[in-house]
Amino acid sequence: MAEELPDPDSSPYWEGINIEELRYQQCNHCNISIFYPRSICPNCGKPDPIWQTSKGKGTIYACSVIHRAPPAYKEDTPYVVALVDLAEGFRMMSRIIDCDTNSVKVGQEVDVVYRKDNTGNRIPYFTLHNS
């Protein structure tokens, strides 16, 4: 994570990750789930969304096995980057880990886990459900 992070929008999110809570926001007015964290609702424009905690269960919306990685991640290849739809109605990017990379498919159920990345920051990943 860059030095200027977390920032005022993201602090509650990263503080949550540090205690293994996956936090997202919900709009007070139109009730949509919001991710990434913002100061206003991107749907209705009303301020001050409220923080919620996700159960960390989701479905893979899209996924790719990365073979040619950015320099900082070269040693991790091959690895699976996915967009995960969480049960609470928000989508986030993550990796699917602890799996045969070629077995990961769109539509599979996944559960959040927390690990340190290669810069030492704790971040949320996902594993295949019941794996």
Next chain:
Amino acid sequence: MSLKYACAIAGVAESRLGVVPDSTVMTLQAEAMVKALAEAGLEKKDVDAVFSSGNWGRLPQLQVAEYLGINPVYSDNTSVGGASFEFHLGHAAAAIQAGLCKVAIILYGSTQRSRRERRIFEAHSDLGYQYETPYGLPIPVGAYALAASRHMAQYGTTSQQLAELAVSTRAWASLNPSAYRREKLTVDEVLDSQMIASPLHRLDCCLVTDGGGCVVVVSPELAKSLPKPPVWLLGQGESHSHAQISEMPDLTITPAAESGKRAFAMAGIKHSDLDVVEIYDSFTITVILTLESLGFCAPGEGGEFVSSNRTAPGGEFPLNTNGGGLSYCHPGQYGIFLLIESVRQLRGECGDRQVNNATLALASGTGGVLSSNSTCILGLE
């Protein structure tokens, strides 16, 4: 309010393309401008508006105008990735229609191949990107790979279909002396090329080249007095829906759905009226998604649409007739070349790759990670 006939394109030019080591972003833009103005029968002193995009400098719009010696009275640096130049054409039309300028140049240049100035998608890790960067998605290819994975899962699109588009595009390039890759390509060669980010292989990805271009846009009155037959802007639409791929509302529908609808309505034409179509091909999947979003086929049918050499020379749907970003050139932001090829096809200047009797063309640019789209419909009359 409509932009139909609000402006015409009077001159277009490429700089040297491919690998151009003895150049800078400035020399390539200067080279393209000189050629385009000469073709238009205009001089630099006639230019009163500048449009450019690029992230090679601190204030690139100021730097390029300074280098060229132009003090514009209208200036637009809309920079929304490779589609920027189709946005510029719409904005230039509006400015000309409002009487704010008469001769606009749209400029681009990049030396990303020779000078390794690949700053376009330099890793950002702050603001919204802090939720993506830790996962190591290579940008842009990884984002397009995610979209391809979704399209395949949702609709059964195959790698073979993506490969067929790359092969048809190469066949057009083989007819274009300016194209970077002209040798014959087969579906098996695409499928056997290195996997970069599944399901996208190396030959599903655009080239990395140097190159620049310039488009001269003029008022209707002026257009009629210049040497080249005017190529009119008949319709234009633009939109963007996100900056990063995790924020794209539906990975199978691009902002071309919105911009295309507007462009067709403004031009007052049907899809079947078009003679030639130029669609941004950063990756094979980009074209399939854009064809669907523009309404050339139903959602999910894009793979089938590009199969069986349908878009190749001699096929019923002439697409990316210069060889595209996949095989002709791709200096980072490719969109200006969609306009250049459309104009040349309409003027009948394309030699071996000329589409017969082309009178209506569509140029659709996509930028970012399927983030932005502007679609322009151009015609001879």
